[in-house]
Amino acid sequence: MALTKIEAARLANDMLLRGVIETIVKESSILSFLPFMEVTGTSVRYTREATMPAAAFYDVGDTWTEATPTFTTVTASLKILGGDADVDNFLAATYADTNDLEAEVIAARAKAIAHRFSETFVMGDTAQDPRSFDGIHKLISPAQTLSAGDNGGALTLDQLDELIDLVRPGKPELLLMSKRTRRQLTSLRRASGVVVETTVNQFGQAVETYDGIPLIVDDFVPDTLTQGTSTNTSAIYALKFGQGAGLLGLEHGGITIERVGELETKDATRTRIKWYAGLALFSELGCAKLVGITA
Numbered sequence: 001m002a003l004t005k006i007e008a009a010r011l012a013n014d015m016l017l018r019g020v021i022e023t024i025v026k027e028s029s030i031l032s033f034l035p036f037m038e039v040t041g042t043s044v045r046y047t048r049e050a051t052m053p054a055a056a057f058y059d060v061g062d063t064w065t066e067a068t069p070t071f072t073t074v075t076a077s078l079k080i081l082g083g084d085a086d087v088d089n090f091l092a093a094t095y096a097d098t099n100d101l102e103a104e105v106i107a108a109r110a111k112a113i114a115h116r117f118s119e120t121f122v123m124g125d126t127a128q129d130p131r132s133f134d135g136i137h138k139l140i141s142p143a144q145t146l147s148a149g150d151n152g153g154a155l156t157l158d159q160l161d162e163l164i165d166l167v168r169p170g171k172p173e174l175l176l177m178s179k180r181t182r183r184q185l186t187s188l189r190r191a192s193g194v195v196v197e198t199t200v201n202q203f204g205q206a207v208e209t210y211d212g213i214p215l216i217v218d219d220f221v222p223d224t225l226t227q228g229t230s231t232n233t234s235a236i237y238a239l240k241f242g243q244g245a246g247l248l249g250l251e252h253g254g255i256t257i258e259r260v261g262e263l264e265t266k267d268a269t270r271t272r273i274k275w276y277a278g279l280a281l282f283s284e285l286g287c288a289k290l291v292g293i294t295a
Helices: 005-011 015-027 089-094 098-123 157-166 179-191
Strands: 035-038 043-051 070-077 079-088 145-147 174-177 197-200 206-210 213-217 225-227 230-239 247-262 268-281 287-293
Touching: 005 015, 015 098, 015 247, 043 268, 070 268, 079 089, 079 098, 089 098, 089 268, 098 268, 145 157, 157 174, 157 179, 157 230, 157 287, 174 179, 179 206, 179 213, 179 230, 225 287
Parallel strands: 035 247, 145 287, 174 213
Antiparallel strands: 043 070, 079 268, 174 230, 197 206, 206 213, 225 230, 230 287, 247 268
């Protein structure tokens, strides 16, 4: 059964591990939504339906024609994400509360891991970094891509509605965008007389919605994408989650904390945070993107 990291944190018995998971989720807006599937081995192979079988009407006595769907086999691999947190032994010995110092150092490393995952979730490209995984900007197919213009263009509400309609069946579960794009969308809605709707997320924070769909702002959605002659464009991603529906995170063993111990080359104690993780797009129709949004 696929669980989000918020649900996984509730199941963690180790308080340090639970704190690390909660820190990572809070620092990565997408992890509040993305479910994860446990993977045995280093990768997972799955099939996407490429074409549906044809159907037709027949008269009595007609010869029926057989038709079968076609499928595409896709492989998604687990990658190693993590970092070391070193606590200086002198500071640990002289600090008022050693546990507080260790928690601060580990929390800082957990934030860095969350930021790295978020950045890769959006713009990851194994052609540029084979040690990472492909992000949504690369995974979403050209057939599920809309453009604001050959050289970019201003965002319109009609374009956003068209983007939402590309995701099927049903609506996307969120619209992921940069802060700049969110400001543009808010301005458009105010100008059109539309009341800005809000909902409350898992952390009790107010989140804007569009047509009932949460608008999630992520600092790792860039405003510096190239579209034709424009080099300052951004994108909006309409996403669904789950096996068979859209995006699904992959992991083996979840986030783990390993006590490495005393270091030989410096007076410090090391704790390692590691995560064998990846990303798979099970249904191409479950995600879409609008690119070329200018300032």
